[in-house]
Amino acid sequence: MSGPSDYQPSNPALQWIERRLPIFGLMHSSFVAYPTPRNLNYWWTFGAILSFMLGMQILTGVILAMHYTPYADLAFKSVELIVRDVNYGWLLRNMHAVGASMFFFAVYVHMFRGLYYGSYKEPREVLWILGVIIYLLMMATGFMGYVLPWGQMSFWGATVITNLFSAIPYVGESIVTLLWGGYSVGNPTLNRFFSLHYLLPFVIAGVVVLHVWALHVAGQNNPDGVEPKSEKDTVPFTPHATIKDLFGVSCFLLLYAWFIFYMPNYLGDADNYIPANPGVTPPHIVPEWYYLPFYAILRSIPNKLAGVIAMFSAILILCFLPWLDSARTRSSKYRPLAKQFFWIFVVVCVLLGYLGAQPPEGIYVIAGRVLTVCYFAYFLIVLPLLSRIETPRPVPNSISESVLASGGKVAASVAVALVAAGALFLGTLQDARANEGSDKPPGNKWSFSGPFGTFDRGALQRGLKVYKEVCANCHGLSFVAFRNLAEAGGPGYSVAQAAAFASEYKIKDGPNDAGDMFERPGRPADYFPSPFPNEQAARVANGGAAPPDLSLITKARSYERGFPWFIFDFFTQYQEQGPDYVAAVLQGFEEKVPEGVTIPEGSYYNKYFPGHAIKMPKPLSDGQVTYDDGSPTTVAQYAKDVTTFLMWTAEPHMEARKRLGLQVFVFLVLFAGLMYFTKKKVWADSH
Amino acid sequence: MNPDASTIAAGAPIEVDLSPIAEGQDIKVFWRGKPIYISHRTKKQIEEARAVPVASLPDPQSDEARVKAGHDQWLVVIGICTHLGCIPIAHEGNYDGFFCPCHGSQYDSSGRIRQGPAPANLAVPPYQFVSDTKIQIG
Secondary structure, eight states, X not given: OOSOOOOOOSSHHHHXXXXXXXXHHHHHHHHTSOEEETTOXXXXXXXXXXXXXXXXXXXXXXXXHTTOOOOTTTHHHHHXXXXXXXXXXXHHHHXXXXXXXXXXXXXXXXXXXXXXXXXXXXXXXXXXXXXXXXXXXXXXXXXXXXXXXXXXXXXXXXXXXXXXGGGSXXXXXXXXXXXXXXXXXXXXXXXXHHXXXXXXXXXXXXXXXXXXXXXXXXXXXXXXOOOOOSGGGEEEIIIIIHHHHHHHHHHHHHHHHIIIIIOTTTTSOGGGGSBOOTTOOOSSOOOOGGGHHHHHHXXXXXXXXHHHHHHHXXXXXXXXXXXXXXXXXXXXXXXXXXXXXXXXXXHHHHHHHHHHTSOSOTHHXXXXXXXXXXXXXXXXXXXXXXXXXXXXXXXXXXXXXXXXXXXXXXXXXXXXXXXXXXXXXXXXXXXXXXXXXXXXXXXXXXXXXXXXXXXXXHHHHHXXXXXXXXXXXXXXXXXXXXXXXXSTTTTOOXXXXXXXXXXXXXXXXXXXXXXXXXXXXXXXXXXXXXXXXXXXXXXHHXXXXXXXXXXXXXXXXXXXXXXXXXXXXXXXXXXXXXXXXXXXXXXXXXXXXXXXXXXXXXXXXXXXXXXXEESXXXXXXXXXXXXXXXOOOSHHHHHHHHHHHHHHHHOTTHHHHHHHXXXXXXXXXXXXXXXXXXXXXXXXXXX | OOOOHHXXXXXXXXXXXXXXXXXXXXXXXXXXXXXXXXXXXXXHHHHHHHHSOGXXXXXXXXXXXXXXXXXXTEEEEEOSOXXXXXXXXXXXXXTTEEEOTTTOOEEOTTSOEEESSOOSOOOOOXXXXXXXXXXXXO
16 A cells, blocks of 8 residues: 555456556555565464454344344344344354454454554554554444343443443533433434444444555564565565465454354353343443453442543553653563563453452452552553663564574474463363352253253253243243244254144234234244233232243353353353253252241242242142153253253254354364465465 | 434323332332332431431432421432442342442432442432322422
């Protein structure tokens, strides 16, 4: 993008266009002939990874928007219908939701890389500031996107974040009303967030073009932080950088696919599978993981306005980085002190993220304050001071000199990383079984867990029977249609069996020509009818507590895994908190209330229910439901069967997800391998 | 981008009948999408609220100024934490009032902030007594 190109296409048609619009020359000079430093390491592939993720988010987002309904009463349902009924809707949704996390993960690596190698220093200040603007836009986009499914965390996240603006003196309240379009977060808020969530990614794309433009004017920084001086210091972008980026992207895709296909809900919050309810605040509101460090900073300051200012300054301070750190040596490779402080800063950020997810009490508040001070001290004290007192090691004269001098170091760092990952994995295997807390639901062996898990058809059919004869008296199953019973990956009924099952139900329909509502036998396309006409009726009939709909219950319930389990869970693909909890609650009723626990009138003691006082009486007893296949008619068996059934209702396409996941993994591993060897061949003469 | 006409119309005043609320109980009604707590306070709660020296409060306001004269047992507050907008839980916390589960703010039986990050007392919505057992909010 720098200056006119002397590129001349050989094809006459292209020549004709080139004379009128030199677009091929622009592409050629930017992405083919463009000289890229030959000593770039793999941290530099994250630029390509980020461009890829932006494209992926826009593509999946545009298709999702074709099926989504931005209306407060329908938004939650429309997202569920995307997952259940749209062709590969579950895949699109997982790609988009996980994609947001991956996008942020990549951007954090990209930013830390810039920080470590001093990529913000002269002459790249504008490039860096454009990056900070992209990051801010990403945060706004991510936040508004999280609101769209209109679950409990969406709604309350939106309430908490929009309320941040009410801290502004004098005009705060009016700004908040303007954001809401009403007197509280509601339908107008959802509508405008949808509009902005669709708009902002294209604004990001625009700023990315400026970012790349600025990059190609100033040239890329590199691990040694010395500018390329001669032809020997650079290689042409294509094929060298393109193939290396392709390899980087395909490795990143492996991580991305791990989440999409095997743990799509690992990064989300169970509460967001509960539809938004303005009358109930979730006990523990947490933003998505990528905002946690800033949330921790916000909460660690006891004054509201000061907290909000601190949170925004934590991001905006990055804009001033080029002037806060005035050291002449760019790369921390040659700055012994800066290197150490950099790693301390990374640890501070990670710890702040951990604290952001913890309840704001006791030691967590104090730790949050200490770390907030550390965060700001890094920018305001450490970096300015270091640039004055530190004596850097001598930098190499040129890039080619440093390339010739190095070698073997990369292998060592790869070995260290592999050993660390292996140790973590071994730790996982050894400790996975040791998780026996007192009130924590005991782990079960589920047929559907793990990368090759499938549903046990017998358990699904028995579970359906338990639901129909017991649970259905109080609990709805409103997202499940009778036709689903005959679909692949389900209980394995035939279409005729599903139709017969449906016809046993009376479904309210109408109005008919006389203007009256009437009842008719159910059809396969009908949904399971709810036992109560509305929530209020359900509440009155059940002592004030409305029985929740069970369609999503195994995804909407969870329990705190805590450190370090959530790290192990990543490797073991443990995703069964919900089923474990549901099965435990069904079996957790005890006649004898332990000492020190008081159960109010009309409630029952349950060992695993949070707070122990549950409004639901013991629903299952031995022999209550008859089984035709000779399975034991015990509470334990009932609980297991009905939980398996409810896992299927929560995710009817789980088997398809895991099956496709395997195919994608085989493909990606082969592709990445191919890219690796191609890259080796291309770079053979350049190292 | 300000509220449209229908939103404003839906935010018109509402009337609430107080007669079914027994002493020590409270109800939650919605007005303009906001939860409003109406508490029928006990003698003990009123005394507690009035015994505190006003000057010692983070947001000094007397209990008398937060209720209508002659209807001292009725506390009407907007149930939105002044910190970041969560809904506090009634009858919880150390001050016989409200407790916000999000960031731990605690309010007393007059809805005044006593502990935690919230900067101000729970807001009192505009309301008046139409009769002894009926109020109009808005």
